[in-house]
Amino acid sequence: MPSLFAPSDKKQKKGAEQMSNSLEPAPSLASPIHVRRQAWLTAIQTVWVPKHNFFLEAAALILKTMKLSLRNTIGVHGYQALTGFTEEQEAARVKAWSIALDAQLAGGDVEVNKSRLTLTLLASGTLPDTPLRYMLKALHIRVLLWDLGSRGIHNTIATKLARSRWNEAKQLNRILTQHRRVSEQANDDELPEHLAALLEQECDNVLNCHIIRRAYNLAWNLPTTENANEQTEGMDAVVDDQAVRSPMDAVAAWWSSQEVQRALTASLNAGKDETESQEVVSSHLDNALKAAPVASGAQARALVARAILVDEKRGASIASAIQTVQPGVVQAPINDIVSPILDSSSPAVQTPDVQVALRCAMAIAHLQRFKAGPAPRESTQLVEKLAQPSVTASMSLLGCTALFKLMTELHTHPSAAEAFSTSLERLAGSLRIWIGSTPGEQCGLDHDVRHKMVDRCLSITRSVVGMETDTGRGILEGVAALGPAYAVYNKNNIAVTGSHSHAGPGAFFNYLLPQITNLGFDRQSYQAIVDGAVLSIKRAHESLAEGYLDFGTGEVPNAAINRSPWAYLQNPAAERARYPGDVDKTMTLLRFRRASDNKALGVLNWLAVHPTSMLQNNTKVAGDNKGVASWLFEKEIGGGFVAGFAQANHADTTPNLVFGLRPYSPMIASLRSPFPSLCADNFLSRGAGGQVFTISPRIVFKCPTSFQNPAPEQQEEAEESDERITREKEVYELLIKRPHPNIIRCILIVPEGIFLERMEMTLEARIDDQSLHPTSANVHMRWIRQITNALSWLENLGIAHGDLRPANLLLTRDEQIRLADFDSSVPIGHQLRVASEPFCKLHDDFALPEAGAASEQFALASCIYTIRFGHIPLRELDAPSRIQKMMRHDFPSTKKDDIFGHVTLKCWQGKYNSIAAVYHEVQSCHKAEWEVESPETLGHEIATLTSECETFLAKEGSTWRNLLQDLS
Structure with a gap:
């Protein structure tokens, strides 16, 4: 029977030879x-x-x-x-x-x-059964059953089956090893040394969930980082390593990287028992070195980590690291930190942190070799270059662990601590920044280890600069001196936030420059802060009572402005993309309530706003804005209420000062006003269309934005602003001849800008204020009639407003509407210039439409909705989703508005052929008469205001002449 299926011997041999010759070994994963x-x-x-x-x-x-x-x-x-x-x-x-x-x-x-x-x-x-095939079966089983449920019954079955195959591989490999020892003949089925070392580990430890996730991604042609939540350095580069030849090599390299990560973490987390910690570190590194594929990036990182973390035979470890990565390399003289000392095709070795880590190991070896005397010149040069802040900027955990160990070695060296004091201080500061930055957050270290590292950096900094009178440390010592009852209070629950030195009392700081006017540090000033803080903790402890702690966050718009946008733009685009804007508007707040009567006893909040401000809009001796805010809030609430406005991530965020209702300009230091008397005290606002200054309680002046020594972006902004003001002047020239009571009145047009009547607030601000001061339906009706009437008037003049939204609708003191801001206006039939969602009707390709009845009624509908419902349409969505829904005509429901709901929907749908038709239907919704100011009254007021503007110009003309005389 077999002969019926068997081919001839000649064909068998030929076929077998062809098959064998056509097959090549499996290629590398790289x-x-x-x-x-x-x-x-x-x-x-x-x-x-x-x-x-x-x-x-x-x-x-x-x-x-x-x-x-x-x-x-x-x-x-x-x-x-x-x-x-x-x-x-x-x-x-x-x-x-x-x-x-x-x-x-x-x-x-x-x-x-x-x-x-x-x-x-x-x-x-x-x-045929071999140890490698058993190991591969174990991996194969885990990959096959992985996505059926990593924590369910499938994963349990897969783990047991894989463990069984792994143990069979271990047993078979031991038999082959014993056979080789007896017969002194190698067997082709024996495992390479690194896989034999990997096999000696427990299957569950090696084929852990993080490694199986990456192996699954590899087999299914997915990026190995997809859904890989573990943050372990070196694992991402494994599949690009030419030394990794098979899936089991990849597993070995991944596990070796994990062991290196565990060694680095254990080293940084070392406690009092240094001997035990060193043994743990050495154990992890031995496992990593044994399991890493030969000449792989994982092996290189393990060798470099051993050169850093293990004191024993450090010189030999450094040589092994260099020799393993690039055989025949001779250590070159130290030139520059950027130049690599290793030349390898492995991506893991080309990274700056491996280069820096090896140099740190060399520096540590030099310092340990010369314990008694001064450090040699070569190590001095090396330490100086390693201590540069730029070195830590792109480091990973391996590089920063090396720098941390170098810092510790410098600090404990008998003579190096003094010789390298500047470098040591710089290094400690750079490491603190790294620990708190994005790389430090994503390096895989838990919070406790990172806190230990920060404490160590602070301790070294204090000892180097002699800062034994640090206020935070003084408070901790003062609380400890109160007795055992206060032992519960420590660095983990006492929050001491530092303010800027120019917002604090004199002579409390250890650095001379900010305290130069006080002739440096004075212990009396320092002690007053410490004693006051300790006394407040003592009083709080003595008044302990059961209560509730409420936590909340929210957005606080218009509280601060980035005063250095040009500097902010120098940050990498990827970094800026992480934030919604150049100012953090989120406030975090804790509220404390007493349980007995639910009374609020105090609040503690964090908002990113600078505690100080400068220039003419703050005339106080000390610019402690947060201190003043705390004091005002406590005074307003009364009854012993405590308000803490703590320091936050303020950076260059200048506060919007309440006093005098004069918000601070984002770039007042570089803005240029058209008249000498217009400065920060007169500054009111700035937008895309220009800047606005207050002339008097009844008049404002709008002019193009202009800068002194502008950056390129600022120059473009100034040119665009000048074009916008020119267009706005053309509209106002027409409106001067054809005024309307619900359109803001232009008083006078001059080459420098436009004089306008001053309003109380914007409609946008009034709607936001409705939670505190609600408005009635009658007020809503009046606003909607007035807005529609003003738009209809513009339509009759052949003009489309082009940017209708609540921010461009102003209110008089008695809450009458004034339509304003015509810098984006265009003739009907021309294309719109701007798009403000959700007030602009866009085409399907996101192109701006032509200005006309359709575009204006769409914006009007969104304004009516905002007035009636107290918020913009679809506010629950982000801006892109909101735009797409409005473009698809997926409008929010207006059924709850029984007065104007149908008008709103028809405007969104473009059902009216003109704004006049909309106004006609709006009037039919409410029959009440509305009063129109008489033209005589308008003319009389304009004449008075014009006279006031001419007086201002005459005064400024005199000022200009005096300035010219002074200059000449």
Whole structure:
């Protein structure tokens, strides 16, 4: 019977030779994906793996199951006799399946799915047993069952099956190792040293969830970082490493990287028992070195980590690191920190942190070699370059651990601490910044370890600069001196936030420059702060009572402005993309309530606003804005209420001062006004259309934005502002001839700008204030009629406002509407210039529409909705989602507005052929008469205001002449 299926011997040998010659070893994981796919396709030409088809895959699974069962029943030789396979054919089949298995788990199978993975797993059972194949089966099982539920029954079954195969591999490898020792002959099935070391570890430790997630991504042609939540350095570069040749090599490199991470963490978290900590570190590094593939990036990082963290034979460790990465390299003289001392194709070795870490190890070795005397010149140069702040900017955990160890070594060195005091202080400060920055947050260290590192940096800084009179430390010592009852209060629950030195009392600071006017530090001033803080803690402790702690966050608009936007723009675009704007508007607040009567006893808040301000809008001796705010709030509430406006991440955020209702300009230091008397005290606001100054209680002056020594972006802004003001002048020239009571009145147009009547507030601000001072439906009706009437008037003049929104609608003292800001206005039929969502009707391609009835009524509808509902349409969505919904005509419901709801919806849908038609329907909604100011009254007021403007110009003309005379 076998002879019926068996081909001739000649064909068998020829076919076997062809199959063997056509098969090449599985490519490296660092090979391009098309190379791995080619390896898979070549291998499956020898063994049958069907195309992606349900019936073919089902048939293949059934057939492979039957073959495996038959093979296990009658044995390998019986199966070969039954099928007529020769030894050459069997060898070719084994080689083909070995390559296919490696290639598939390395991402070579472009049509990978569960059935194909199951098929190849069954096929692996028909191959001769070796330790490597058992290890690969364990990995294969975990990958196959991974996404069925990482914590469910599937994962439990997969873990047990994988553990069984792993243990079988371990047992078989020990037998092969023992056989080699007895016979002194190597066996081809023995594992490489790094995989043999990996096999000695427990299966659950090696094939952990983080490694299986990456192995799963690799097999399914996904980025290995997808859904990989663990932050372990070196793991992302494994698949790009030319030394990683197989999926099991990748597992070994990933696990080695994890062990290095554990060693770094244990070293930084070292407590009092340094000996035990050193043993833990050495154990992790030994495991990492043994398991890392030869010449891989994982091995290089492990060697560098050992050179840093292990004192024993540090020189030999440094040499091994260099020799392993680049054989034959001779250490060159130290030139520049940027120049690499290693030249390797491995991405893990080309990173700056590996280069810096090795240099740190060299510096530590130099310092330890010269314990008694002064440090040699070579180590001095090396330390000076390593202490630069720019070195830590792009470091990972390995590099910063090396710098941290170097800092510790410098501090404990008998002579280096004094010789390198400046470098040591600089290094400690740079490391503190790194720990609190994004790289420090994403390096995988928990908060406790990072806090320990910060404490260590602070301790070293204090000892180097002699800052033993630090206020925070003094408060902690003062509280400790109060007795055992106060032991509960420590650095973990006493928050001491520092203010700027120019907002604090004189002579309390340890640095001379900010205290130069007080002749430096004075202990009396320092002690007053410490004693006051300790007394407040003592009083709080003595008045302890049961209560509630409420926590909340919210957005506080218009509280601060970035006063250095040009500097902010120098940050990398990727960094700026993380934030919604150049000012953090989120306030975090804690409220304290007494349980007995639910009375609020105090608040503690954090808002990113500068505690100080300068220039003419703050005339106080000390610019402690937060202190004043706290005092005013406590005075307003009364009854012993305590308000703490704590320091936050303020940076260059200048506060919006309440006094005199004069918000501070974002760039007042560089803004240039058209008249000498217009300065910060007169400054009112600034927008895209220009800047506005207060002339008198009834008049404001709007002019183009102008800068002194402008940056490129500021120059563009100034040019655009000048164009906008020119267009606005043209509109006002027409409105002077054809005024309307609900359009802001232009008093006088001069070359420098436009004099306008001053209003009380914007409609936007009034709507935001409705929670405290609600408005009636009658007020809403009046506003809507007045807005619609003003738009209809502009339409009659052939003009579209072009930027209708509540921020451009002003209110008089008695809350009458005045339509303003015509710097974006265009003739009807022209394309709009700006788009303010959700007040602008955009085309499907996001293009701006032509100005006309459709565009104006769309903006009007959003304004009516905002007035009636107290917020903009679709406020629950972000801006992009809001724009898309409005473009799709997926408008919010207006059913709750039984007066203007239908008008709003029809305006959004563009049902009216003119604004006049909208106004006609708005009037029909409410029949009450509305009073129109008479033209005589308007003319009389304008004449008075014009006279006031001319007086101002005459005065400014005199000022200009005096300035010119002084200059001459």
